[in-house]
Amino acid sequence: MAFNINKNRYLKNARISERHFRQILKEFSFDSTATETAFRTGINRKTINRIFHLFRKRIVILSKLEGKIGGEVEVDESYFGARRVRGKRGRGAAKKIPVVGLLKRGGKVYTKVVKRCTKEELMPVIKGKVLSETTVYTDGWKSYDGLILNGYKHKRVYHSKDEFVRGKSHVNGIESFWSFTKRRMTKFNGVKKDHFLLHLKESEYRWNHRKNKKIYQSLLTNFRKNPL
Numbered sequence: 188m189a190f191n192i193n194k195n196r197y198l199k200n201a202r203i204s205e206r207h208f209r210q211i212l213k214e215f216s217f218d219s220t221a222t223e224t225a226f227r228t229g230i231n232r233k234t235i236n237r238i239f240h241l242f243r244k245r246i247v248i249l250s251k252l253e254g255k256i257g258g259e260v261e262v263d264e265s266y267f268g269a270r271r272v273r274g275k276r277g278r279g280a281a282k283k284i285p286v287v288g289l290l291k292r293g294g295k296v297y298t299k300v301v302k303r304c305t306k307e308e309l310m311p312v313i314k315g316k317v318l319s320e321t322t323v324y325t326d327g328w329k330s331y332d333g334l335i336l337n338g339y340k341h342k343r344v345y346h347s348k349d350e351f352v353r354g355k356s357h358v359n360g361i362e363s364f365w366s367f368t369k370r371r372m373t374k375f376n377g378v379k380k381d382h383f384l385l386h387l388k389e390s391e392y393r394w395n396h397r398k399n400k401k402i403y404q405s406l407l408t409n410f411r412k413n414p415l
Contacts, residue, residue, distance in 0.1 A: 197410040198238070203230065209407070211238050216403035218393065220374060241415040242406065243385035246392045249409065256291040257318035261361040262325050263288055264304045267372070267383065284383055287312050290361040295395040298387055306330040310337065324356055364394055 195201030197208050207230060214224035221239055225232040266283040285304050289312075290296040297316055301308040309330050317323065319338035325331040327345040334341040342356040351357060368390040372378055378386050396402050 196414065197407070198241075198415050203234070208238075211235060212242070212407060212410075213403055215239060215242055216406070218371070238415075240385070243389050245406070245409065245413075245415060247385060247388045250297070250388050250391060253295065253297065255316055255318050256289065256294065256297070257321045258294070259292040259322045259324065259355075260317050261290045261292065261358045262309075262313060262317075262323055262331070263358045263361040263365070264301075264309070264328070265365040265369075267369070267378075267387075268380075284380070286387065288361045288364060289313065289316055290364060292360060296361065296364050296391055298391050300384060300387070304328070304330055306333065310334075313337075313339075324358055326358055364390075367394060 195203070195205050195208055197205065197212075201208065203211075207228065210228045211224060211230065214227060219227070221232055221235040224230075224235045224239075228235070264285055264287045266285055268283040285301050286298055287301055287304070287309055288296055288298045299312050301312065306329070310333065313323070313334070314337060317339070320340070322340040322342060323331075323334055324342045324344075325334070327343055327347055331341070331343070344350050344353055344356050344358065352359070368387065371390050371393075372386060375386070393402065396405065
């Protein structure tokens, strides 16, 4: 499909019209794949992929603008990538990407890729994102030892003892987010490691906007103020 160079308030050096740009953004907001979007818009798939990539890069920037969280916060880690190696026990496995997630109950989730799920890696993430005096819920993983000493009210459930809920103590919210994110990523038939953060933050952004369903308008407004 041939394009004329058009003035585009949302996209610098654009070779597509604003109407086409808004079409692409709507498809992205509906979580359509690049293949589906290309079919529905009649625009080349490579162009769609390039613009989707720009959307995701902007979402990563937007995620950095979120402030600290408090109240009641669930903290958990998850692993993405290759299947767990048979016989490999413990947190994670070879070639997996470890991610820590922090979810404010009734609010937003925040994720960060870490090198390992050790106390040395996890504690600075928690202290950098969670307000002191916050009630923090975790499982029994040893890396969360010391949260009380760092100014938090710490509540645990011990999955190793088949304990998943004890009163208000559970991490069901953040585990729901992990399930949501992994389901989303399966439709890409594998995400390249150097693009993983983009897809992770996209999932975070979609989760955080799932109730108000204003992804399209929020992104369009941002792109108008700061073109891609």
